[in-house]
Amino acid sequence: MNLVIDVGNTLVKLGVFDAGNLKLRKTCIKNDFLNVLAEISETFPSISNTLVSSVGNFTEHQLSGLQERYQVSVLDYKTKIPFINKYETPHTLGVDRIALISAAATQFSKKNVLVIDVGTCITYDFLSSENEYFGGGISPGISLRYKSLHTFTENLPLLEANNLNLLIGNSTATSIHSGVVNGVLYEIDGFINAYEKKYNNLTVILTGGDAHFLRDSLKNDIFANSNFLLEGLNHILEYNKH
Numbered sequence: 415m416n417l418v419i420d421v422g423n424t425l426v427k428l429g430v431f432d433a434g435n436l437k438l439r440k441t442c443i444k445n446d447f448l449n450v451l452a453e454i455s456e457t458f459p460s461i462s463n464t465l466v467s468s469v470g471n472f473t474e475h476q477l478s479g480l481q482e483r484y485q486v487s488v489l490d491y492k493t494k495i496p497f498i499n500k501y502e503t504p505h506t507l508g509v510d511r512i513a514l515i516s517a518a519a520t521q522f523s524k525k526n527v528l529v530i531d532v533g534t535c536i537t538y539d540f541l542s543s544e545n546e547y548f549g550g551g552i553s554p555g556i557s558l559r560y561k562s563l564h565t566f567t568e569n570l571p572l573l574e575a576n577n578l579n580l581l582i583g584n585s586t587a588t589s590i591h592s593g594v595v596n597g598v599l600y601e602i603d604g605f606i607n608a609y610e611k612k613y614n615n616l617t618v619i620l621t622g623g624d625a626h627f628l629r630d631s632l633k634n635d636i637f638a639n640s641n642f643l644l645e646g647l648n649h650i651l652e653y654n655k656h
Contacts, residue, residue: 415460417484418647420510421468423534426450429644430458434652436641444470448479455483465489465651467509467643489513489650496520496653498546510643511539515547516653517646518619526613529642530602532622534558538605542613553601556624559594577627599631606634 415437420427426447430438438458442450455461464484466472480486487493489509497519501507510531518527518541527541528550534557538550554562556575564572576591583589602620610616620629621642629638639645 415458415462416648416651417454417458417461417464418644418651419464419466419480420513420643420647421466421470421472422510423470427644428454429641429648430454430461431648432460434648436644436648439641439644444472444476447476451479451483463487463651463655465647467513467647469508469510487651487654489647493650494654495650496545497541498544500546501549508537511537511550513643513646513650514619514621515539515541515646516649517642519545519547520649520653521645522617522619525617526609526615527617527619528606528609529619529621530605530636531643532556532598532602532620532624532628536598536602536622540609540613551605556594556598556627559597560590563590563594575624575627577631579631595631599628602628603633606632606636610634 416431418429426442426444428440429436440450461484464480464486466486467489489512491504491507495512496516514529514531518529524543526543529539531537532555534555536553536555540550541547560573563570573587573590577595580588580592583592606618618634618636619642620636620638621640625638625640629636
């Protein structure tokens with residue numbers, strides 16, 4: 415059995431896989447990581463291999479606690495991956511994006527795939543039908559947009575995401591909601607349309623923490639998969655066993 419760990423900017427996500435099947439998914443704050451790890455270890459004593467992907471702060475203490483239990487690999491740009499990486503600065507490519515494209519390469523072989531991850535940031539990553547990764551785009555996520563409006567202005571309030579399904583806001587709060595939510599929706603649909611004009615038979619994957627919030631409001635056909643990154647980490651772990 416495999417344990418994969420995605421350390422994000424705010425949360426840690428853990429997935430237990432057995433023969434490619436996700437048996438358990440847990441999400442916790444970073445301070446609870448070792449406690450959650452102990453629970454998983456007790457429940458799944460057959461775990462032997464672990465892969466960590468970290469875009470956030472993963473402390474030496476947490477890594478040591480993991481290494482005391484398992485054989486641990488840490489994902490970086492030197493890790494063997496199941497696609498051809500043509501990114502011009504591979505050492506700067508986020509490990510979360512590497513995992514997402516690995517999932518696309520494994521699950522959608524010989525297809526043009528656009529993976530959209532909606533989290534703290536919104537990332538767009540394209541894999542060609544020739545299994546070549548060229549890059550994509552990065553923009554602020556929903557929460558960052560709300561926070562920036564509050565932080566960099568004098569009078570705008572800090573709001574939480576609210577999909578009111580409105581175009582014209584009739585108050586400051588509803589105007590912010592309209593601007594942020596519709597702005598993200600138009601951006602994502604715009605990216606999809608642009609890629610579809612350039613690449614035939616495009617498969618679009620929507621994932622990330624805010625995917626459920628947006629998926630029903632997007633005009634384009636998409637596959638929503640909240641576990642896509644964890645699946646990608648497991649694919650990388652299996653790929654490196656050979």
